[in-house]
Amino acid sequence: MKYWMTLWLVLATGAMAGPRNQGTPGEFDFYVLSLSWSPSFCLTHPDNEQCSGKGYGFVLHGLWPQYARGGWPASCAPQSALSREEMDKGxxxxxxxxxxxxxxxxHGTCSGLEPLAYLEKTDAALGVVAIPPQLQPLNTPPTLQAREIEALFRESNPRLGNHGLAVICKGKVLSEVRVCLSKDLAFAGCPRSVKSQCRDGDIRIPSQR
Structure with a gap:
């Protein structure tokens, strides 16, 4: 009996930490603004149109509704194609x-917003977060520690706080920075489910492509 109770708790905890299949649009607690370091993406996706010599640094990965207890809604119904106007905006x-x-x-379908409103919200979220000058495409050092990247973002965003973002790596290479925002796009402290995922020591920051 004790074994089955332990197994149930493990499965339940795991379920809470991951994505939900669908969910109720608009029922979530905060957003994560995910900014991808494009040169790292292009190392493994050189043929993607994003990587055709455009010289991107951080680019928008997405604005993601999240649950405070961990996990997030995903692929909420109803699913609808974007109109030409919405595609042009996005x-x-x-x-x-x-x-x-x-x-x-x-992710957008779970926001509870119509497509244009979600895209406007995303645009506003991008305006909230200032990219540090040291992490602009032409200025980046070849390596930094994750804590140094966090410090640069806090320096450029004084309201961010000590627990408002997470640095994500793939191996020893910078992949993303994720910033926690309230539903009205104020800086918010990240829960334990949103945390830095990088090894100790220097991480590589590939140059622009």
């Missing part, structure tokens, strides 16, 4: 239209 925010369509279907 194309000014996302590095590719393919990413725009994916992000709307997986």
């Amino acid at each position: 194309a000014a925010l996302f590095p590719t239209r393919a990413l725009l369509k994916h992000e709307w279907a997986k």
Whole structure:
């Protein structure tokens, strides 16, 4: 009996930590603004249109509704295709239209907002977060520690606080920075489910492509 209770708790905890299949649009606690370091993405996706010599640094990955207890709603119903007007609006925010369509279907549909309103919210979220001058495409050092990247973002965003973002790595390479925002786009402390995922020591920051 004790074994089955332990197994149930492990499964329940695991379920809470991951994505939900669908969910109720608008029922979530905060947003994560995910900013992808494009040169790292292009190391493994050189043929993607994002990587055609555009010289991107941080680009929008997405604005994601999240649960405070961990996990997030995903692919909420109803699913609807974006109109031409919505695609044009989103194309000014996302590095590719393919990413725009994916992000709307997986995350935007769970925001409780119509497509244009979600894209305007995303645009506003991008305006909240200042990219540090040291992490602009032409200025980046070849390596930094994750804590140094966090410190640079706090320096450029004084209201961010000590627990308002997470640095994400793939191996020893910078992948993303994720910033926690309230539903009205104020800086918010990240719960334990949103935390830095980098090894100790220097991490590589690939140069622009």
